[in-house]
Amino acid sequence: MPFVTIELTREGVTREQKQELIKGVTDLITEVLNKDPHLTHIAIHEIDTDNWGYAGEQISVLREKGITADKK
C-alpha cells in the first residue's frame, strides 16, 4: 500500500538513476515491511532549480555561486 514521493531538483538525473531509486526503495519497503511489491508505487517529482528554495535562496542562485549539493 505504500506510496512514495521523491522530490528533487531537475539537474540531469538519468533514466538509469531513476530506475535505481525505484528498484531500491521498492526492495527496501518489501524487505522492511514485508509488503507485496505490487502495492508499492513511487513518483519522482523533478523541480526546476528556480522553484526550490534552501535556507531562503533559490537553488539556481546557489548553483550560479558554485554551491553544490554533492556529498563531500
Add this chain to the structure above:
Amino acid sequence: MPFVTIELTREGVTREQKQELIKGVTDLITEVLNKDPHLTHIAIHEIDTDNWGYAGEQISVLREKGITADKK
C-alpha cells in the same frame, strides 16, 4: 476546504478527461460532504513514465514490454 491531488502518468490524458475528473471529484465531494464547491480545489500532477515506479519497475519499461494499466 478539500484539496485533492491526482497523481497519474503522463500518457495522453486529454483536456476533456481532465475536465471530467475535476467535475466528477468536485461533485462527489459536494454531495458526500455537503461542502461549498468554491472551497474545493483539485490539482492533477502528470508524471513522466520514467519517473513512476510500480512493483520496482519504471512504467516506461513496463510499457515497452507491452504491459498496460488498462482495465481488462
Add this chain to the structure above:
Amino acid sequence: MPFVTIELTREGVTREQKQELIKGVTDLITEVLNKDPHLTHIAIHEIDTDNWGYAGEQISVLREKGITADKK
C-alpha cells in the same frame, strides 16, 4: 497507476462517507481513464482545524465565529 490524496479538515467525516469518497473517486478514474482499479490508491488526510488556513484565518477560528464550509 493513479494515486489520489484528499486533504480535508477533521470535522466528523464518518467511515461511510470515507467509503463513498473512495468508491466514487475510484469508479470515476476507472470510467474516465479506463484504468485497472487495482492500480488506484486513495489516501484521505484529515487535518485539525487549527492546522488549516483559509483566507489567512484558522478554520477553528472561523468555526468559532459560526462560519461553515457547507454548501448553501
Add this chain to the structure above:
Amino acid sequence: MPFVTIELTREGVTREQKQELIKGVTDLITEVLNKDPHLTHIAIHEIDTDNWGYAGEQISVLREKGITADKK
C-alpha cells in the same frame, strides 16, 4: 526541519516572484518557529491551468471566460 510545498497555477510567475516567496516563507518560519533556515526547504509546483480545478471547472476555462484569481 520544515518542508513547504506551494502549489499554484503556471501563469507567468517570474523568477523574482519565486525568490520573494522562498525568502519570505523561510524568514517567516525562522522567526515564528526559531528554526535554523538550513533545515527549511521549499518546492514550488507550477500546475498547468488545464490541470487545476476550482469549483468544478478547469482554470483554463475560467480564464477564457475572463475570470481571474486577482485580488480585487
Add this chain to the structure above:
Amino acid sequence: MPFVTIELTREGVTREQKQELIKGVTDLITEVLNKDPHLTHIAIHEIDTDNWGYAGEQISVLREKGITADKK
C-alpha cells in the same frame, strides 16, 4: 489558487504560532502574486519525531542526543 503544505515535526507548535504561519504565508502570497486570499488554502502537517528522518537519523533519536533544530 495556491495551496500550501507545511510539513514539520510535532514538537509543541502552539495554536498562535500556527495562526502566525497561516496569516504570514497568506499575506505573502497575496502581496507577491496579487492573489485573492479567498483562493489560498494552507495545511500544516505535524509529523511525529519518530517519522521524520534527517541525514539518515530519526529526529526523535537526534533530540535524545540533544541535537535541536533551533536557529543558533
Add this chain to the structure above:
Amino acid sequence: MPFVTIELTREGVTREQKQELIKGVTDLITEVLNKDPHLTHIAIHEIDTDNWGYAGEQISVLREKGITADKK
C-alpha cells in the same frame, strides 16, 4: 535537496522499522545521486486504514475480510 514522503497505512510499523526505512532511503539517495545526506529529509505519513482506499475499498474493510498486503 531531496525530500521523500512515504505514505503507508497505520498498522503497527515499529520505531525500528521506521529507522530502517529512513536509513535505507537516505543511503540509497546518497549513493545513487551523490547527494550530501544533510540535505535529505524523509517524512513518513501513517494513514488510518479507514482513510486508505485500494481498488475502491477501504483497507479496514479488506483487513476485516482477511485480505492482507503481505508479500506472498
